[in-house]
Amino acid sequence: GERLRVAWAFPQTADLRFIEVANAFIEDQQAYIDELIEEHITPPPAQIADVTTFTRQIEERLPKFESMFQEAALLTGWDWRLLVAVAYQESHLNPRARSPTGVRGIMMLTLDTMRELGYDSRLDPKQSIEGGARYLDQLRRRLPERISEPDRTWFTLAAYNMGLGHLEDARALTQRQGGDPDHWADVEARLPLLQQPQYYRTLKFGYGRGVQARTYVANIREYYQFLIWRSELRASQTPRLEEPAQ
Numbered sequence: 001g002e003r004l005r006v007a008w009a010f011p012q013t014a015d016l017r018f019i020e021v022a023n024a025f026i027e028d029q030q031a032y033i034d035e036l037i038e039e040h041i042t043p044p045p046a047q048i049a050d051v052t053t054f055t056r057q058i059e060e061r062l063p064k065f066e067s068m069f070q071e072a073a074l075l076t077g078w079d080w081r082l083l084v085a086v087a088y089q090e091s092h093l094n095p096r097a098r099s100p101t102g103v104r105g106i107m108m109l110t111l112d113t114m115r116e117l118g119y120d121s122r123l124d125p126k127q128s129i130e131g132g133a134r135y136l137d138q139l140r141r142r143l144p145e146r147i148s149e150p151d152r153t154w155f156t157l158a159a160y161n162m163g164l165g166h167l168e169d170a171r172a173l174t175q176r177q178g179g180d181p182d183h184w185a186d187v188e189a190r191l192p193l194l195q196q197p198q199y200y201r202t203l204k205f206g207y208g209r210g211v212q213a214r215t216y217v218a219n220i221r222e223y224y225q226f227l228i229w230r231s232e233l234r235a236s237q238t239p240r241l242e243e244p245a246q
Contacts, residue, residue, distance in 0.1 A: 054088070054226070061093040065106070068126050072133035081231060083133055085223035086157065089216060090132075095125040107132030136160055144182065151184040154217050158191075161216040166208035170194060173203065188214055 008022045062084060069087070073080035084093075090108040091097035098104050102111070105122035109131055114120070117134055119127040140156040142164060147155060159167045170191050171181035179186035191210030193199040200207045 051226075054223070057092055058084075058088070058227075058230070065093065065095075065125055065129065068129045072130045075130065076133040076137040078133055078136060079224075081227040082153070082220070082224050083129065083136075084227055085220045086132065086136070086160070087129065088223050089220050095128065096123055107135075109135065139164060147182045151182065154184040154221070155187070157217045157220055158187075158213045162208055162210070162213040163205075165205040166194060166210075166213075169200075169203040169205050169208060170210065173199060188217070 008019070008026070010019055010022075065087075066080075066084075069080040069083045072078070072083055087093055087106050091106050093106060095106045096104075097106065097108060099108055103109055104111075105128035106125050107128045109122055109128065111122065113135055114122050114127070114131050117131045119131045121127050122131075136156055139159045140152060143152060143155055143159075155167060158170075167187075170187050170193075173193060174187045174190050175181040177190065179190065181187060191208075191214045194203070194208035194210035
């Protein structure tokens with residue numbers, strides 16, 4: 001149904017001071033409430049389409065590259081499982097993947113990006129994974145410092161897909177419409193507008209594939225949550241060595 005504002009309901013006999021405190025609480029906690037709604041109520045634009053295929057490919061392909069993702073994570077500070085989620089979304093962990101737009105490799109980077117990062121082979125999995133992690137780190141650092149986590153990560157992923165310029169257009173449009181340009185849920189809701197002429201003609205970088213970027217981030221978030229669950233399950237199943245007797 002129609003989106004409604006969060007509100008308290010009180011009996012007519014309620015103390016007015018109590019109502020004032022409740023209203024102040026909602027105003028102070030609105031960002032947190034929005035996050036709860038986004039996580040638990042609002043359905044994401046995409047889900048893992050075929051869990052069986054995803055699970056099989058992860059189990060078959062990830063072991064060859066897992067240490068590379070972990071090394072890249074140590075280098076850049078990213079969670080290695082999030083890097084895997086990005087790689088799966090980009091190439092299904094295929095180091096020889098190719099896109100019609102000219103990007104290649106397991107992290108699907110352009111030749112210019114790889115050269116700027118100091119690498120010479122997009123088809124070398126180690127170079128591609130490390131390059132992708134470093135490029136993500138560059139994008140994250142270029143975002144305004146006031147954007148906090150986890151929104152900062154979702155903005156970074158969107159920029160990896162659609163470019164920082166189009167992301168900034170989406171944030172500008174969000175602010176223009178009265179939303180919070182530093183809050184992912186507000187910006188995400190407006191990404192599809194980048195494909196509508198009445199909006200993109202007023203923006204600096206013009207037409208942007210906003211629907212694709214929105215789905216891209218949603219998919220990675222789904223993959224990431226699965227990979228967290230997978231690693232925690234594996235850790236819980238690992239036998240613990242008994243403490244030696246004193």
